[in-house]
Structures are given as C-alpha cells and as structure tokens.
Amino acid sequence: MSEPEATARQETAVTSDAIDSPLLVVDGLRKEFGGVVAVDGATFSVAEGSLTGLIGPNGAGKSTTFNCITGIHEPTGGRVTFDGQSITGLPPYTLANRGLVRTFQIARELSEMTVLENVMLAPGGQVGESVIRSVTPGLRGDVIEAETAVRDRAWETLEFFEIDHLAHENAGNLSGGQRKLLEMARVLMTDPEMILLDEPLAGVNPTLEEKLLERIHELRREQGLTFLLVEHDMDVIMNNCEHIIVMHQGSVLAEGDAETIKSDERVLEAYLGGDV
Amino acid sequence: MSAVDTVRNRLDALPDVGLVVAFIASIWAVMLVLAIAVGGANWANLAAGFIGSVTVLIGGYAILALALNLQWGYTGLFNIGIAGFMAVGAYTTAVLTAPTDPAAGAVPGLGLPLWVGLIGGMAMAAIIGGLAALPALRLKADYLAIVTVAFSEIIRLIVNWDGLAEVSLLGVPIGTGGATGISFKSANQVASTFINGVGQPLVAAMEGVGVSGPNLANLTYGILLLLVVAASYWVLARITNSPFGRVLKAIREDETVTQSLGKDTRLFKIKTFMIGCALMGLAGVLFRGQAGYISPQQFRPTITFYVFAALIIGGSGSNTGSIIGAATFSGLLFYLPARLGENVSLGGTRAPGNIIDAVAGLGSLDPLPLLAYTISNVSTLRFVLIGVVLIYIIQNQPDGLLGHRNEPATSVSLDRPQSGSGGEADE
Numbered sequence: 001m002s003e004p005e006a007t008a009r010q011e012t013a014v015t016s017d018a019i020d021s022p023l024l025v026v027d028g029l030r031k032e033f034g035g036v037v038a039v040d041g042a043t044f045s046v047a048e049g050s051l052t053g054l055i056g057p058n059g060a061g062k063s064t065t066f067n068c069i070t071g072i073h074e075p076t077g078g079r080v081t082f083d084g085q086s087i088t089g090l091p092p093y094t095l096a097n098r099g100l101v102r103t104f105q106i107a108r109e110l111s112e113m114t115v116l117e118n119v120m121l122a123p124g125g126q127v128g129e130s131v132i133r134s135v136t137p138g139l140r141g142d143v144i145e146a147e148t149a150v151r152d153r154a155w156e157t158l159e160f161f162e163i164d165h166l167a168h169e170n171a172g173n174l175s176g177g178q179r180k181l182l183e184m185a186r187v188l189m190t191d192p193e194m195i196l197l198d199e200p201l202a203g204v205n206p207t208l209e210e211k212l213l214e215r216i217h218e219l220r221r222e223q224g225l226t227f228l229l230v231e232h233d234m235d236v237i238m239n240n241c242e243h244i245i246v247m248h249q250g251s252v253l254a255e256g257d258a259e260t261i262k263s264d265e266r267v268l269e270a271y272l273g274g275d276v
Numbered sequence: 277m278s279a280v281d282t283v284r285n286r287l288d289a290l291p292d293v294g295l296v297v298a299f300i301a302s303i304w305a306v307m308l309v310l311a312i313a314v315g316g317a318n319w320a321n322l323a324a325g326f327i328g329s330v331t332v333l334i335g336g337y338a339i340l341a342l343a344l345n346l347q348w349g350y351t352g353l354f355n356i357g358i359a360g361f362m363a364v365g366a367y368t369t370a371v372l373t374a375p376t377d378p379a380a381g382a383v384p385g386l387g388l389p390l391w392v393g394l395i396g397g398m399a400m401a402a403i404i405g406g407l408a409a410l411p412a413l414r415l416k417a418d419y420l421a422i423v424t425v426a427f428s429e430i431i432r433l434i435v436n437w438d439g440l441a442e443v444s445l446l447g448v449p450i451g452t453g454g455a456t457g458i459s460f461k462s463a464n465q466v467a468s469t470f471i472n473g474v475g476q477p478l479v480a481a482m483e484g485v486g487v488s489g490p491n492l493a494n495l496t497y498g499i500l501l502l503l504v505v506a507a508s509y510w511v512l513a514r515i516t517n518s519p520f521g522r523v524l525k526a527i528r529e530d531e532t533v534t535q536s537l538g539k540d541t542r543l544f545k546i547k548t549f550m551i552g553c554a555l556m557g558l559a560g561v562l563f564r565g566q567a568g569y570i571s572p573q574q575f576r577p578t579i580t581f582y583v584f585a586a587l588i589i590g591g592s593g594s595n596t597g598s599i600i601g602a603a604t605f606s607g608l609l610f611y612l613p614a615r616l617g618e619n620v621s622l623g624g625t626r627a628p629g630n631i632i633d634a635v636a637g638l639g640s641l642d643p644l645p646l647l648a649y650t651i652s653n654v655s656t657l658r659f660v661l662i663g664v665v666l667i668y669i670i671q672n673q674p675d676g677l678l679g680h681r682n683e684p685a686t687s688v689s690l691d692r693p694q695s696g697s698g699g700e701a702d703e
Contacts, residue, residue: 072532096538104536110529112593113522116690121522124538128519128687131547135514140687143518147688150519155692168690190538 023048023194023226024069024100029078031061031068038064040250041078046194046243051220051227053241055234057271060247062230063105066198070102071095083193097124099193103200105230107179111172115163118171118182119154122189126150154189161185161215177208184215194226201231213240238262246270284677292596299600300502303330303607310612314619317486324482324491330611331498336563337602338505340583342512342595343555348584349592349679350516351548352528354421357408358556358583360428363575364404365557366565367435369397371450373461383442383453390461394561401557402550404431409549413542428577436572455572462568463561467497501562505599508555513595515551522685524548525593582610585662589669591679600677609662617654627652 022045031039039061046052056062068075071092080088082100095101110118128134128143158164161181166174171182180200187195197216201209213236219225231237237244238258246254246261248270254261261267304327311323340358347353355361373393374385388396408427412420434440434452441454452458471493472479482492515521523544526534534541564574582605589609590601627648628634637645650657669676684690 070536072536091540092532092535093538093540096536101538102536104533108530108533110526110533112529113525114684114690117522117525117685120519120686121526121534121539122537126519129523129539129544131515131520131551134518134520134687135511140514143687147519147686151686151688151690152693164692167692186537 021048022046023083024228025079025081026065026069027079027081029065029068029080030076031064031073032076037250039068039075042247042251044245044252044255046226046228048226049220049224050243051216051229051241053237053244054228054230054247055232055237055244056247056253059249060270061250062247063198065247066102066196066230070100070196096190096192099191100196101187101190101192101194102196103180103183103187103198105198105202107176107183109171109174109179109182111170113171114168115158115171115174115182116151116154116167119157119185119189120147120150122186123150123153124190157185157189160188162211177204180204180212181208184212188219192225194228197227197229197231199230199232201233201236209236216240284673284680295596296599296603299603300331300334300607303334303603306608306612307615310615310619320482320485321487321491324487324495326615328491328495328498330607331495332501332563332566333606333611334603335498335501335505336559337583337586337606338502338599339508339555339559339563340579341586341590341598341602342505342508343552343559344583344587345592345595345598346512346516346524346548346555347552349587349594349598350521350528351524351545353409353545353549353552354418355424355549355552356421356577356580356584357424357426357428358580359575359577360424360431361401361405361553361556362560362564362579363428363431363435363570363572364560365397365401365554366560366570366575367397367452367458368400368557369393369561370458370460370565370570371452372396374450374458375460378459383451383458384449385458385460386448386450390463390466393461394558397557397561398554401560402554405553405556406546406550408553409546413545425577425580428575428580432572432575435575453571457569457571457573459569460565462566464493464497464566465568467500468493470500471496497566504558504562509595509599516595517683517685518687519685520544525685582606585666587676588666589676591676591681594676594678594681594683596683597676597678597681604677605662609658609665613658613661614655617651620651621648 024046026042026044029039029042030037042061042065054062054065064073067073069080069087071087071090071094074089078088079086082095082098085098087095087098087100110121113121127146133139133143155164155167158167161184163174163178163181163185166178171179174182184200200212204212216227216229217240220227229237229241238261242257244256244258244261245252246264246267248266253270254264254267256264307326307330308323311326312319315322340362344355344358347355369390370393371385372388373390374383374387376384376387378384404427408424409420412423436455437452438454440452441456442449442451444450468490472489475496479489479492483489516524523534523539523541526537526539527541527544531541560575564570586602586605587598588601589604590599591597628637628645631649634646634649637643
C-alpha cells in the first residue's frame with residue numbers, strides 16, 4: 001500500500017474515531033534533518049486522561065515526533081495543539097510550565113546532584129528561583145516557607161516511587177531502573193497534565209516494570225493524568241494502552257485499540273517487513 | 277592514603293568558617309616563622325610585610341575564585357576572560373574616581389568618591405559580562421569560552437589604545453591613560469587613613485616593635501579585603517544554597533533536562549554570568565588597583581589561569597573550597613616559594629649560572645649546586661611547582677580539596693519531615 005493512501009485513510013479514521021476531548025493534537029507534523037525526512041506528516045491525537053501507546057519499528061520517527069512535540073526540535077512543518085492552544089515550536093520550558101512534560105529514552109538524571117535535589121528542582125514557579133528573594137534577608141522568609149513545602153512533597157514523591165532510601169545519594173550512583181523511577185518522580189513534581197514517556201521500561205527488570213506500570217495507572221486513576229507512551233515491548237503496549245498509534249516511515253500507519261492493531265495487516269507488514 | 281586525603285580528612289572535621297579561619301591562620305603562622313627565621317632583629321616588620329602581602333593576595337584570589345565558582349563550578353559557564361572583566365571594573369572605577377585636576381602628564385577623571393566608583397565598576401563589569409554572554413547563550417559551552425577570551429583581549433587592547441588615552445566626552449576630559457595607565461583614588465589609602473586615625477595607638481605600639489607604618493597599613497588593607505571576601509561568601513552561599521542555585525547546578529549537569537523541567541535556562545545563565553562578572557570587576561579594583569594605579573599590563577590573561585588553578589585546587593562547586601583553594605594557591609604556591617628564594621641561602625655554595633651546571637654537580641654526588649640553583653630561581657620554578665600540583669590534583673583528586681563535599685542547593689534542611697515513615701537514608 002502506498003504512503004499517501006495510508007495517510008489519507010488515517011485522517012478519515014481520526015475524524016471518524018472522534019476522540020471526545022483530545023488534550024494533544026498533532027496535525028501534519030513534519031521534520032527534516034538535511035535531506036532526511038524523519039517525520040513525514042504525522043497526524044494523531046491523544047484523549048485527555050488516556051494512556052496512549054506510540055509504537056513503530058526502529059526509525060519510524062517516534063523519538064523525533066516526541067522531540068518536536070516537546071520543543072527539543074523545531075518542527076519543519078505541521079501543527080501541535082495542547083489543551084486547545086497551539087504549542088508548535090515553543091521551547092521546552094514553556095511547555096513544561098503549561099503542564100506538558102517528558103522523560104528521556106536514556107534516563108538523564110542530574111548525576112552530581114542528590115536524588116532529593118533532582119526532585120526538588122522540578123516544581124515550577126518556585127519563589128526561591130529569584131536571586132533577590134533568595135539573598136535579601138527580609139524576603140527570604142517566603143523562600144524558606146516554599147522550600148519546606150517543596151521538600152515535604154519531594155519526600156512524599158520519593159516514597160511513592162519507593163526510592164526514598166536513596167534521597168541523599170548522588171543520582172549518578174543509582175542503578176538503571178532507579179534512574180527511570182527518579183525521572184518519573186521528577187516530572188511528576190512539575191504538576192503536569194500530560195507526561196510523554198520515551199521508552200520508560202527499556203532496560204528495566206520485570207518486577208520494576210510492574211511497579212512502574214502500576215504507578216502510571218494509579219496516577220491516571222487518581223490524578224487524571226494523560227500519558228503518551230513510546231515502548232518497544234508489544235505486550236506492555238497491548239495490555240496497558242486503550243489507544244495505540246502505529247508509526248512507520250515518519251507517518252501514522254494505523255490507530256485504534258489493541259484488537260484493531262493486532263488484526264491490522266499493514267502493521268504486521270511494517271514490523272516484519274514483508275508478506276505475512 | 278595520599279597526602280591530600282590526610283589533609284582532606286582534617287579539613288572535613290571543621291565547620292566551614294572555622295576551617296577557613298584555621299587555614300588562613302596557619303598560612304600566617306608559616307609566614308611568621310619564616311620572618312623570625314630570616315629577619316633577625318627586624319623580624320616583626322618583616323612578618324608584618326609578609327603577612328600583609330599574603331593576606332592581600334589571598335583576599336584578591338578568594339573573591340575571584342568565588343566568582344568563578346559561581347559561573348564555572350556551579351553553572352558550568354566556562355569563563356576564560358576573567359582578566360577582561362577585572363579590567364572593566366578597575367578601569368570604570370578609575371575613570372569615575374580619578375581627580376579632575378591630575379598631576380602633570382596624568383589623565384583626569386570625574387573625581388567621584390571611591391564608593392561610587394566601586395559600585396560603578398561592578399555595574400559596568402556586570403553589563404559587559406551580560407553582553408558577552410548574550411551571543412554565547414545559543415551556543416555550547418566551548419563557544420562561550422572562546423567568546424569570553426576574545427572579549428577579555430579586546431578589552432585589554434582597547435584600554436591599551438592611544439586613541440582613548442585622553443578624550444573629551446561632552447566637554448569633560450577623561451580617558452584610560454593608554455599604555456601608561458591611570459591613577460585614581462586608592463583603596464589602600466582608605467585603610468591607611470583608617471589605621472592612622474582610629475588605630476593610632478595600635479600604630480604607635482607596632483612601631484615600638486619595629487613594624488613600619490606602610491606595612492601595618494597594608495596588613496590592615498589585607499584584613500579589610502578578607503571582610504569583603506566574607507561578605508561575598510555570605511551572598512554567594514545564599515545564592516547557591518537556594519532554588520536558584522539548584523537550577524544552576526542542573527544547568528551544569530544537563531541543560532536540556534533543566535529546560536524540559538520548565539526552567540528558562542537562558543535567564544539563569546545571564547544572571548549568573550553578570551553576578552560573577554560584577555565580583556570580578558570588584559576584585560579588579562580592590563586587588564589589582566589597590567594602590568590607586570592600573571595599567572593594561574596588570575590584566576594579562578595569565579591571571580585568568582591562576583584563578584582557574586586556585587579553584588581547581590580548592591574544588592570547583594564548593595564556596596568554601598574556593599577560598600581554601602585561593603589561599604593554597606596564592607599563599608603556599610605563589611607567594612611562599614618566592615619569599616623562601618629571596619631569604620634562604622645555602623651558606624658558602626654559590627648558585628650556578630644555569631641548569632646544566634646545577635645538574636652537573638650531581639655527577640660527583642654533590643646536590644648542593646642543584647639545591648642552590650633551585651632556591652635562587654624559585655620565583656620562576658614555582659610555576660613548575662604549580663603545574664605539578666595541578667597535574668597531581670587533576671589525576672588523583674579531580675574534585676580538589678573540598679569539591680567532593682555535597683553542599684546541597686536548598687535553603688532548608690533536607691532531612692525527612694517528622695511525619696515520614698522511618699528508614700532514614702544513611703549518610
């Protein structure tokens with residue numbers, strides 16, 4: 001099947017699927033690096049409060065799509081809308097302050113800072129981030145008060161992810177799995193509405209994987225957070241995501257629930273690279 | 277267990293203020309012992325001279341190391357234009373405070389009070405620092421380094437330029453003095469006036485034991501400079517031990533992550549760079565311009581590398597370490613060897629004229645020529661010593677003397693709040 005046809009079908013599919021309240025809408029997203037087209041007109045949306053999976057073979061453009069949505073890369077074309085407002089090409093810090101945050105494929109802990117410092121960094125709009133307020137004796141009271149609140153919340157968050165025993169450890173000393181937990185704890189401290197998870201389970205043992213997924217479901221249930229998840233483990237995606245987007249060669253190949261995706265021949269073709 | 281480890285363990289046991297005071301006091305003690313050993317009847321005056329000079333050096337380098345620690349140690353901003361920002365501060369103060377009716381041949385200034393000049397100098401250094409940081413913000417760390425070193429040389433060449441030696445600005449004659457330099461209100465003079473006024477009884481008592489007036493004034497100035505260091509330390513400790521400081525550390529570790537967590541890192545970098553440059557400008561006046569005279573020669577790039585050496589020895593990322601590093605570098609590696617070389621001689625052995633003759637003595641198992649040569653050339657050879665110490669530290673203690681310590685970037689105690697369940701992490 002040719003690409004344009006697939007895209008056309010996809011667009012109709014999205015409109016007919018009629019996601020009730022899309023929180024994130026990606027429309028015709030395009031990103032070129034020199035002559036290479038990494039993302040070629042990707043179009044999809046993510047419903048509020050959902051756990052949506054984004055899958056695709058290596059080189060399908062998943063990570064580049066993530067980077068374009070979260071402002072790490074500026075898209076060459078297309079539109080991204082979050083919560084009804086255009087966020088195309090906005091810098092990462094603006095997006096984070098609006099409630100759209102991400103984790104990284106390879107955990108990027110701030111290694112020479114303690115676990116607690118890593119987590120306490122994250123909350124937005126901290127009064128103590130103003131130099132004047134942090135230094136001037138009279139104004140410092142507010143800073144101390146806010147810091148105490150941030151500290152208490154940081155301990156709670158670390159307890160939630162069961163890494164509180166590592167609080168005073170430098171983040172660089174953590175194991176791979178603990179770093180993934182730390183990343184989750186950190187983005188959670190920003191008070192997000194939506195979290196983009198870039199392969200959060202890669203290199204994580206089954207027990208920890210279970211724990212992470214449990215946390216994700218709990219956050220959805222209790223705080224109504226929306227998740228977009230890139231993952232290579234098919235079972236995880238099929239078992240946990242109610243909506244799945246399949247990317248192939250820079251555009252969206254198929255979209256739907258696990259049953260739809262499993263029975264979609266084009267998806268099997270894309271993954272196995274031939275007739276099935 | 278290396279020598280550095282031993283020193284480290286001893287240092288770790290002390291609280292920070294005690295640590296710094298003890299460290300500087302022991303350098304003073306070394307100077308005192310040296311003065312008594314070589315000074316004879318004149319030991320008291322010699323000791324005052326040594327201690328005064330070493331204190332001024334420690335004070336100057338401590339301010340510079342603290343400023344660099346904020347920029348490089350905390351934020352990872354690689355500023356190798358320190359000399360240039362010192363020059364901006366010093367020259368601005370000089371132009372603001374130089375007398376309007378100078379001696380023949382000198383350059384006139386605006387004749388403002390010294391404190392106005394100091395504030396002006398710091399402000400101008402901050403502004404120029406901000407300008408230097410602007411184009412570099414979009415670039416990676418290495419490019420900031422190139423921009424700053426270029427800035428610093430441009431500044432030195434501008435103040436060295438004849439065209440600005442004496443100009444008329446809106447009818448007011450001012451200028452930089454070009455290559456001949458410029459004289460202005462001396463900060464040293466303030467200390468001298470102070471000690472000869474309020475401290476008159478002390479001056480008389482010290483003269484009784486043979487300490488000359490200028491030496492005592494210089495020592496007073498050194499101590500005043502240490503007060504400036506204390507004030508800078510206080511401000512910087514509050515800046516770094518705060519949510520602001522936490523963002524700075526995060527920028528050093530991974531700027532993309534910091535942005536992804538909602539921090540506009542550009543603003544933080546600019547502010548940090550400006551604060552650091554303001555302090556460097558202050559050091560430019562109080563340290564290089566202490567005697568009320570500056571010339572472009574005093575702002576060569578070498579001083580930039582001395583400050584880096586001091587910070588690496590002390591441990592980048594630690595404010596206390598910055599001061600300890602500055603004291604170690606300027607007192608023990610820079611000043612002490614030079615004084616030893618001047619004042620220690622090996623009885624009858626004359627120093628050979630060159631290194632070949634010096635080493636030749638070893639052939640007949642006579643180490644004295646080499647030793648004598650080393651002592652008489654120590655002011656040159658100390659740079660070899662500094663190099664050896666740097667290589668040793670970078671290889672064996674890359675964190676410096678105190679850089680391994682965690683000075684958590686927060687304004688409050690980080691212990692688990694009372695309500696939390698047990699199982700406190702061990703420390």
